[in-house]
Structures are given as C-alpha cells and as structure tokens.
Amino acid sequence: MGKxxxxxxxxxxxxxLERLLKAQHDGRDVTKTQFWKLPCIADxxxxxxxxxxxxxxxxWYQYGEILNASAVSDGxxxxxxxxxxxxxxxxxxxxxxxxxxxxxxxxxxxxxxAVHKVVSDFxxxxxxxxxxxxxxxxxPTEFIRVFDEFRQQxxxxxxxxxxxxxxxxxxxxxxxxxxTLDDVYGTYPKDMYGEGYSLFLRWEDTVRMVLEGDDIExxxxxxxxxxxxxxxxxxxxxxxxNTPEAQMLRWEQEKSTVISEFRNxxxxxxxxxxxxxxxxxxxxxxxxxxxxxxxxxxxx
Numbered sequence: 001m002g003k004x005x006x007x008x009x010x011x012x013x014x015x016x017l018e019r020l021l022k023a024q025h026d027g028r029d030v031t032k033t034q035f036w037k038l039p040c041i042a043d044x045x046x047x048x049x050x051x052x053x054x055x056x057x058x059x060w061y062q063y064g065e066i067l068n069a070s071a072v073s074d075g076x077x078x079x080x081x082x083x084x085x086x087x088x089x090x091x092x093x094x095x096x097x098x099x100x101x102x103x104x105x106x107x108x109x110x111x112x113x114a115v116h117k118v119v120s121d122f123x124x125x126x127x128x129x130x131x132x133x134x135x136x137x138x139x140p141t142e143f144i145r146v147f148d149e150f151r152q153q154x155x156x157x158x159x160x161x162x163x164x165x166x167x168x169x170x171x172x173x174x175x176x177x178x179x180t181l182d183d184v185y186g187t188y189p190k191d192m193y194g195e196g197y198s199l200f201l202r203w204e205d206t207v208r209m210v211l212e213g214d215d216i217e218x219x220x221x222x223x224x225x226x227x228x229x230x231x232x233x234x235x236x237x238x239x240x241x242n243t244p245e246a247q248m249l250r251w252e253q254e255k256s257t258v259i260s261e262f263r264n265x266x267x268x269x270x271x272x273x274x275x276x277x278x279x280x281x282x283x284x285x286x287x288x289x290x291x292x293x294x295x296x297x298x299x300x
Contacts, residue, residue, distance in 0.1 A: 004102045008054035009242070010073045011101040011108065012046075013039050015115045017077055017092055023123035029089035032079060033127035036066040037134060041122065042114040044138065052110040054103075059240035060144070062224075062231040063127070064134035071244050140239045143187040150180045151227065154220035174211045177219065181208060196234045199226075199259060206266055209273045222269060229262040 006014070016039055020030045043056040057068035076096065079088050103111070122130060139145035154177060171179075185204055190197050203226040210219045233255045237248070 004100055006073050006076065006101045008101070008103040008107050008111070009056040010076055011103045012042060012054055012056055012111050012115070013067065013072055014076055014092070014096060014101070015111055016042055016118065017090060019115050019119045020123055021092070023119050028124065029082060029087075030091075031127065032088040032090055033063070034125070034130065035090045036069065037064055037127065037130045038118055038122060039067045040065040041130075041134070042111075042118040045114045045117060046110055050110045050114065052107055054107060054111065055242045057240075057242040057244075059236045059243060060140060060231070060238075061236055062228050064131040065138060065239075068240070068243060068247075070247065071242065141187075141189055141192065143184070143189055143193075144235070146180075146183050146187045147227065150177070150184050151220075151223055153177055153180055154216055154223060172214070174214045174216060174219075177216065178208065178211050181211070192238065193230075193234045195255075196230055199229070199233075199262065202263075202266055206270050206273065209277075210269070213273065213276065218269070222266070225262060225265060229258055232258045 017030060017035060020035070020038070024030060039056060040058045043054065043058065046052045046054065057071035058065055059068055060066075075093050077090050077092050080091055081087075082089050101108075122133075135145055135148040139148070181204065188197070188200060193200070203222070207219050207222055207226075210222065232251070237251055240248075
C-alpha cells in the first residue's frame with residue numbers, strides 16, 4: 001500500500017480529474033480553465049447538500065470561483081502546454097492511486113457522489129459556460145453578478161449601425177451599456193469593498209465618458225482591466241476559503257502595486273478621452289463661428 005501523503009481536499013481534485021479524463025468526449029483534454037472551476041462546484045455541492053467540508057482551497061477571481069492550485073499538495077497533477085490548440089491541459093501525475101489519500105469513509109463516499117454529479121452535469125462544457133454558471137448561481141454579492149452582465153454586454157456588442165444593434169426603444173449599444181452601468185453603480189457594496197471604492201468611482205466615471213463617445217471596444221478593454229485589478233485587491237481576499245496565511249499576506253502586499261499600475265493606465269485613457277472631447281468641442285465652435293461669419297456676410 002502506498003504512503004498516505006494527500007488529504008481529503010486533494011482527493012476531491014484527484015477523483016474529479018480522474019473521472020473527467022474518462023468522461024470527456026473523443027478523448028478531449030481537460031483544460032486548465034475548465035478544471036480550475038469544477039472542484040469549486042463539487043465542493044459547494046458537498047457543503048450545501050451533503051454537509052461535508054473537505055477544506056478545499058478556493059477563491060473568487062476575474063472569471064469566477066477557482067481552485068487555489070498553489071495550495072493543493074504538490075505532485076497530484078501536472079500542467080502541460082498543448083501546441084495544437086495553444087492552451088494548457090491538466091493530467092494526473094503518474095503513480096497516484098486511491099490508497100495515498102487520508103480521508104474518512106463518509107467523506108470519501110460524499111466526494112464520490114459530488115464528483116459523479118459534477119461530471120454528469122459539466123463534462124465537456126467549456127470554461128465560458130462554467131464561468132456563466134458560477135456567476136449566475138454563486139456570485140457572493142449582487143454587484144459581482146451585475147458587473148459580469150455589464151462585461152458580457154460590452155463583449156457582445158459590435159460597433160455597427162444596423163437596426164439589430166439597437167434596443168427595443170431605439171437605443172444604440174452604447175446607450176444600453178450606459179443603463180447597465182447605472183445598475184453596476186447602484187449595486188456597489190461600499191461597506192464590503194471599501195478599499196476598492198475610490199478606484200471603482202474613477203473607473204466608472206472614465207468608462208462612462210468612453211461609452212458616451214460610442215467607443216465600446218475601449219470600454220470593454222478598460223472594464224476587463226479594472227475587473228482583474230478589483231479581483232486582486234478585493235475579490236480573492238474577501239471571498240476565499242482555506243487560503244494559506246502566507247499566500248494571504250502576499251496578496252495584501254501586492255495590492256499597492258496593482259492599484260498603482262491600474263491608476264496609471266486609467267489616467268492615460270482619461271487624458272485621451274478628455275483631449276478628444278476638447279478637440280471635438282473646438283471643431284464644433286469652429287463650425288458655429290464659420291456659420292455665424294457666413295450669415296453676417298450675407299446680411300451685409
């Protein structure tokens with residue numbers, strides 16, 4: 001019998017990956033972005049439906065809740081780059097078997113049950129669908145769910161002027177996005193995310209100006225950049241479980257650098273938008289001035 005070197009949380013990740021590799025259609029790989037989400041869904045089922053807590057390390061981040069892979073025991077699985085589709089796949093490490101896990105009978109049965117459900121429900125699903133499921137079902141706050149709706153709205157809109165791009169009331173895509181931005185602003189929980197509030201206000205004001213200029217592509221890029229920053233300074237620290245203390249300390253120490261880098265990018269974009277507004281304003285004034293001069297000449 002092999003030496004027991006892994007715990008119950010490791011067993012959840014191991015069993016899930018083992019079953020996924022067998023369930024994927026046509027020998028399809030288990031991708032990194034796919035696998036990082038599925039243990040979290042299984043763990044929520046364990047806790048909510050079976051009252052079992054295996055202390056899986058997980059936290060909320062930019063694209064949903066993910067496995068804290070750096071806190072999982074070394075040697076359980078491996079990441080391999082796949083040049084065929086330019087992504088990362090996850091495979092089990094050689095020599096891993098059930099005998100190496102320290103886990104009670106009740107927890108083992110519960111994990112196997114949770115894994116069976118998750119594999120049945122989500123095998124072969126891509127990471128985008130998994131992310132959407134997590135945001136709809138597990139968002140820790142209403143703000144997180146509404147913010148993701150805003151992100152998706154920006155990504156879906158194309159900068160064209162066909163009738164299909166307008167809402168039922170004739171609103172342009174940018175106008176529809178501005179309405180959702182109002183909802184984002186209205187759901188921000190200042191008491192929970194106090195440290196990120198000033199950065200949020202600066203982003204909100206800037207992206208509003210960008211949308212008022214009908215530049216959806218820049219608005220989407222800026223929004224994704226903000227959400228990554230916000231994930232680092234608020235989400236992964238407020239919505240986590242079983243994160244090692246040393247890792248939490250590193251995250252805290254990284255916040256000032258992360259905030260500074262985003263502020264610099266935001267300032268550059270604001271400067272460009274304001275400069276463009278000034279240019280447009282000058283052109284409008286020039287046009288009015290020329291029209292006035294022509295009128296005066298005609299009167300004379």
